[in-house]
Amino acid sequence: MLRPDTLYRTAWAFVCLILILLLLIYWSLYKRKRVFFQQKSFRDGFEEWLSELMMEEEEDEGSAELPAIPEKFTKHFKNPVKRQFAVDILMDLKKSVSGSLGDNIINLYLQLGFKDESVRKLRSRKWYEQVKGINELSVMKQEDSYSRIFKFTNDRNIYVRREAQTALFSFSGFGGLRFLNVLTYPMSEWQQLNLIEQLRPLNPEPMPGIPRWLRSDNDTVVLFALKLAEIYQCFEVHDDVAHCLQHKDEKIRNQAVKTLREISNETTAALLCDHYPTESLRNKINILNNLNAIAGDEQLPFLVKELDNENEFLKLGAGRVMINCCSQGLEVLEAKAAEQPVPFGDIYNHLIYEIQR
Amino acid sequence: MNWVIDIVQILALGVFIYSLLLFAFYVFIGVISIGETNKYMHQNEVTDYRVIASSVHAPSVTIIAPAYNEGLTIIDNVRSLLSIYYYNLEVIIVNDGSKDDSLQQLIDTYQLEKTEFFIPHQIPTKPVKGVYKSRSSVFRKLVVIDKENGGKADALNVGINMASNDYVICIDVDCILEQDAILKMVKPFMEGVSERVIASGGVIRIANSSVVQNGSLVKVRLPKEYLPRMQTLEYIRAFLLGRMAWSRLNGLLLISGAFGAFDKEIVIACGGYSSKTVGEDMELVVRMRRYMEERKEPYKVTYIPDPLCWTEAPTSYKVLGRQRNRWIRGTYETLKLHRKMFFNPRYGLLGMLSYPYWFFFEMMGPIIEFFGFMTFVIMVFAGFVDWEIFLPLLAVIVSFNYLYSVFAIYMEVKTYNQYKRKTDVTKLLLTSLSEPFNFHPFIVWSSMKGFLNVVRKRHTWGDMVREGFEKTIS
Numbered sequence: 001m002l003r004p005d006t007l008y009r010t011a012w013a014f015v016c017l018i019l020i021l022l023l024l025i026y027w028s029l030y031k032r033k034r035v036f037f038q039q040k041s042f043r044d045g046f047e048e049w050l051s052e053l054m055m056e057e058e059e060d061e062g063s064a065e066l067p068a069i070p071e072k073f074t075k076h077f078k079n080p081v082k083r084q085f086a087v088d089i090l091m092d093l094k095k096s097v098s099g100s101l102g103d104n105i106i107n108l109y110l111q112l113g114f115k116d117e118s119v120r121k122l123r124s125r126k127w128y129e130q131v132k133g134i135n136e137l138s139v140m141k142q143e144d145s146y147s148r149i150f151k152f153t154n155d156r157n158i159y160v161r162r163e164a165q166t167a168l169f170s171f172s173g174f175g176g177l178r179f180l181n182v183l184t185y186p187m188s189e190w191q192q193l194n195l196i197e198q199l200r201p202l203n204p205e206p207m208p209g210i211p212r213w214l215r216s217d218n219d220t221v222v223l224f225a226l227k228l229a230e231i232y233q234c235f236e237v238h239d240d241v242a243h244c245l246q247h248k249d250e251k252i253r254n255q256a257v258k259t260l261r262e263i264s265n266e267t268t269a270a271l272l273c274d275h276y277p278t279e280s281l282r283n284k285i286n287i288l289n290n291l292n293a294i295a296g297d298e299q300l301p302f303l304v305k306e307l308d309n310e311n312e313f314l315k316l317g318a319g320r321v322m323i324n325c326c327s328q329g330l331e332v333l334e335a336k337a338a339e340q341p342v343p344f345g346d347i348y349n350h351l352i353y354e355i356q357r
Numbered sequence: 358m359n360w361v362i363d364i365v366q367i368l369a370l371g372v373f374i375y376s377l378l379l380f381a382f383y384v385f386i387g388v389i390s391i392g393e394t395n396k397y398m399h400q401n402e403v404t405d406y407r408v409i410a411s412s413v414h415a416p417s418v419t420i421i422a423p424a425y426n427e428g429l430t431i432i433d434n435v436r437s438l439l440s441i442y443y444y445n446l447e448v449i450i451v452n453d454g455s456k457d458d459s460l461q462q463l464i465d466t467y468q469l470e471k472t473e474f475f476i477p478h479q480i481p482t483k484p485v486k487g488v489y490k491s492r493s494s495v496f497r498k499l500v501v502i503d504k505e506n507g508g509k510a511d512a513l514n515v516g517i518n519m520a521s522n523d524y525v526i527c528i529d530v531d532c533i534l535e536q537d538a539i540l541k542m543v544k545p546f547m548e549g550v551s552e553r554v555i556a557s558g559g560v561i562r563i564a565n566s567s568v569v570q571n572g573s574l575v576k577v578r579l580p581k582e583y584l585p586r587m588q589t590l591e592y593i594r595a596f597l598l599g600r601m602a603w604s605r606l607n608g609l610l611l612i613s614g615a616f617g618a619f620d621k622e623i624v625i626a627c628g629g630y631s632s633k634t635v636g637e638d639m640e641l642v643v644r645m646r647r648y649m650e651e652r653k654e655p656y657k658v659t660y661i662p663d664p665l666c667w668t669e670a671p672t673s674y675k676v677l678g679r680q681r682n683r684w685i686r687g688t689y690e691t692l693k694l695h696r697k698m699f700f701n702p703r704y705g706l707l708g709m710l711s712y713p714y715w716f717f718f719e720m721m722g723p724i725i726e727f728f729g730f731m732t733f734v735i736m737v738f739a740g741f742v743d744w745e746i747f748l749p750l751l752a753v754i755v756s757f758n759y760l761y762s763v764f765a766i767y768m769e770v771k772t773y774n775q776y777k778r779k780t781d782v783t784k785l786l787l788t789s790l791s792e793p794f795n796f797h798p799f800i801v802w803s804s805m806k807g808f809l810n811v812v813r814k815r816h817t818w819g820d821m822v823r824e825g826f827e828k829t830i831s
Binding site for chain 2: 007008017029030131163170312326343346347353
């Protein structure tokens with residue numbers, strides 16, 4: 001192996017690879033630059049035509065037919081890169097407008113035959129192609145693809161099912177939640193937040209599935225249902241949510257506490273205090289943070305006991321709830337601070353400063 | 358004398374096998390990083406980060422930036438941090454007993470007042486002299502802590518004690534973060550379903566010669582000076598190839614102290630940063646991983662390849678040498694502290710692959726190279742060198758080094774393409790030519806001085822002299 005000719009051959013092989021990479025580097029830079037300028041000229045022309053078209057349509061709202069597409073664009077559309085580029089422009093435009101202008105963009109998308117391409121992407125074996133296809137159909141409101149996309153909501157690939165779930169919301173708002181009935185794969189917190197933010201601008205609708213989702217075998221479905229119950233203040237599921245305090249998953253118990261605060265009744269504060277001793281440190285802090293909104297004088301003995309907890313975060317949390325929620329809280333803490341200035345003097349000053357701010 | 362020749366031959370064979378393994382690792386890292394980078398780029402095509410930027414339901418994040426004698430740039434740096442696009446954000450600046458007027462500048466500019474603040478002592482630290490908050494609601498996210506000098510690790514620990522949010526991002530105060538840096542760093546923590554994401558690292562890029570305006574990077578330029586340009590190449594190789602591959606394997610041991618995000622609960626459970634080592638960033642990650650492994654809890658340390666954080670690289674050999682001296686001491690101290698994991702199957706991939714890789718190639722590499730070179734010099738003078746073998750062997754090693762550098766530049770061009778001009782890419786390629794003969798030997802030499810400091814039990818950090826970024830008139 002250590003023969004000079006073998007070594008020289010190896011070095012030459014490396015040099016050849018270097019040369020190939022150098023060619024690829026400069027080719028990539030050249031291609032990138034060329035594509036940039038070509039796309040820029042195409043983009044400028046296409047966008048100008050689109051804006052003229054949109055303005056004409058706005059003035060002439062009754063017309064259903066779109067004018068013929070100029071030949072210079074149909075020629076460009078034979079190139080798949082430019083077709084995709086045109087789809088991307090239409091998508092960006094669709095996201096920023098609504099009403100009849102939005103409908104015109106959809107008509108144009110259909111007239112240019114881009115939908116077929118989006119559907120073809122759904123059949124691709126590459127996950128990122130499928131994601132792109134779902135995204136295009138969803139932005140362009142192709143509701144006839146609903147059942148086809150629904151199948152993807154429980155796809156093995158996380159990105160595909162994520163995009164499909166998002167698409168359902170885009171098609172039917174709260175109705176899109178029905179995928180939770182069949183979801184067996186986990187739903188990340190990132191996806192949950194995306195879906196919550198997608199629902200936010202919509203008018204709230206009843207969610208009869210929540211009790212069922214709260215008992216789902218899929219922990220992430222339970223977590224998501226708890227978040228929905230918190231945001232949309234579903235008081236009717238108070239007992240189901242309270243049941244989740246016994247869940248084995250710490251995140252679910254944590255979220256259940258937050259949800260209970262939003263849908264609390266006269267029993268909730270006591271319920272949380274009873275549950276408190278069995279919890280992890282993180283959830284104890286969480287319970288104290290949430291008791292701050294719902295506790296009353298009945299919780300004062302529990303809070304006074306917590307002042308003696310070894311953990312300083314818990315001392316501070318208990319002191320905060322006492323001051324904010326118990327009529328005698330301030331006096332009790334003041335007396336404790338006088339009796340034991342370290343650390344209660346600092347805690348007292350800290351909480352007074354908080355109130356003043 | 359036969360036995361001497363036998364020993365030399367055995368040593369030569371050992372070094373040869375070592376080199377082959379190193380080559381194999383580099384190839385393996387290169388191949389894996391391609392797949393991981395492609396996957397990340399495709400993921401990002403349809404990810405809308407703006408959704409969580411303004412969401413009240415997004416995870417809460419605290420940025421912690423220790424500052425020591427940063428009076429020259431502190432105001433711009435804090436302004437840059439406060440302009441970051443994220444709703445649930447708190448920015449904690451820890452003034453670690455600066456001797457300059459950093460604190461007074463902050464008080465004057467951001468209308469700070471001393472507050473009564475109780476800091477729970479979850480991690481032991483040096484005493485805190487005061488906690489400051491702004492009277493103006495514009496700067497409501499800002500908290501400034503003034504404390505006795507205790508070093509970077511101690512300052513970070515104070516920030517962690519004070520942080521009111523679930524995730525902490527520890528940065529160097531002079532770093533410039535991209536506007537979407539927090540959004541991208543938080544995402545991995547929200548993606549972990551079957552495994553808890555305990556830490557996430559981001560790419561550090563060199564900002565020398567780039568244009569900075571109001572604490573934000575407005576124009577990326579390739580450094581004009583040789584040393585920062587060489588480090589640009591080095592960082593591209595390390596971040597775009599090395600860390601990307603280790604992240605794929607879930608074997609990442611190091612998240613740069615200049616920019617890293619952590620699950621606060623785990624950091625506190627592990628006892629925070631250690632003041633006993635100069636490599637506190639690596640040591641914390643190793644300790645967090647060890648903690649999770651010992652509890653048999655599934656976890657992950659992730660890594661973001663986007664260029665999110667820009668920093669100033671040393672421009673002189675003196676400062677660069679001090680930095681590398683510290684890095685190798687940090688590596689040594691961390692590996693020594695956690696030697697229990699060395700080839701210990703109880704720690705899975707961490708004990709069987711990550712730790713041994715760092716031990717043999719990152720820590721032992723400079724020693725083997727240094728003694729190899731010394732042996733070579735002796736052999737030249739003794740006339741023992743077989744030039745017929747040596748020259749082609751050198752050609753293989755040098756050409757492989759160039760190949761790896763060119764491949765890293767290719768990956769950069771294909772992905773983030775920060776240096777768009779052909780002349781910049783050409784300069785970067787030409788810079789790589791001198792690396793094996795100039796930059797690399799210097800790094801090895803600095804590392805050897807680091808080992809010497811270990812033997813002499815010297816435990817200093819060494820100052821980083823900042824020259825400041827190129828600024829435009831705003």
